[in-house]
Amino acid sequence: MKKPRLFFILPGTLLITVMFGCTSEEETPQTLNAQETSIQEEDDLPEKDVEENTLSSPKPQRENMSSPTPSGQNAEKIHEELLMNDKLIRLPESFPGQRISQVQGSVASNNSATYSVQYQTSTGEPLAHVTAAQYMGVQEAASEIEDFREGKTVNPSRPGVKEFQHGLPGHAQEGADQYHYSGQQEEWLLSLSSSSSENLDQTAVLQQISEYLKHHPLPASARQGIVDIYYAPASEDVTVDIRWQEGEMVYAVRTSLPPVEALKITNSMN
DSSP states (O other): OHHHHHHHHHHHHHHHHHHHHHHHHHHSOOOOOHHHHHHHHGGGSOOOOGGGGOOOOOOOSSOOOOOOOOTTEEGGGHHHHOOSOGGGOOOOSOBTTBOGGGOEEEEEEESSSEEEEEEEOTTSOEEEEEEEEEOSSHHHHHHHHHHHHTTOSOOTTSTTEEEOOSSSOSEEEEOSSEEEEEEEETTEEEEEEEEOOTTOOHHHHHHHHHHHHHHSOOOTTOSEEEEEEEEOTTSOOEEEEEEEEETTEEEEEEESSOHHHHHHHHHTOO
């Protein structure tokens, strides 16, 4: 009599185990790390070197706990969803031309060492992609910024380089196909590159930035920072990538909005 009972109980146990395993695999969300999220973002912005638009994944300081947030949350509620130490979190508090209560945020990466939030309008138009990463120390964070800075400074001793004379300190180099400006603003490097196209007035763009920075300087809390502006060839499509270091933290704001609007978003980070 015992053998039949064992025969029926054992298959039932195996069936439950198999079903439970399948359910866990299907329902467990896959969390993107900061680097994968940055690469995804390239689909929404004009083409540029992917390596330049990617924060390297830091070594986590604590246990890597994943807790993705459903897409479409009100931007004001994002902060409380993030797992990073509250004192280290920086998020935009305003977006040009948008009521903050109408801005929607989607958390793509969320653990104790990194987070990544994509912001869009209530109609789904992209606004900005904000990321933060905590490194093992100040020097490691500084190295991340220094790597991103590489190649973005105009060498004033090179042939054809001229001092910029329109409100911003720095130098500009214009060749047959490329235009590149760079200048230092306190702890910040400002870099603009584009093709030498009649479709874009680089000087006018830089003058607008200069006027804004006169009254709204970039965050003084930054140990060092970079504002990288890139215009796609023969168009006014722009990618603005702003990154800065605060201690062992590296923050980034990436957007395809005009440069001054990108600066306004960065200055609202709190």
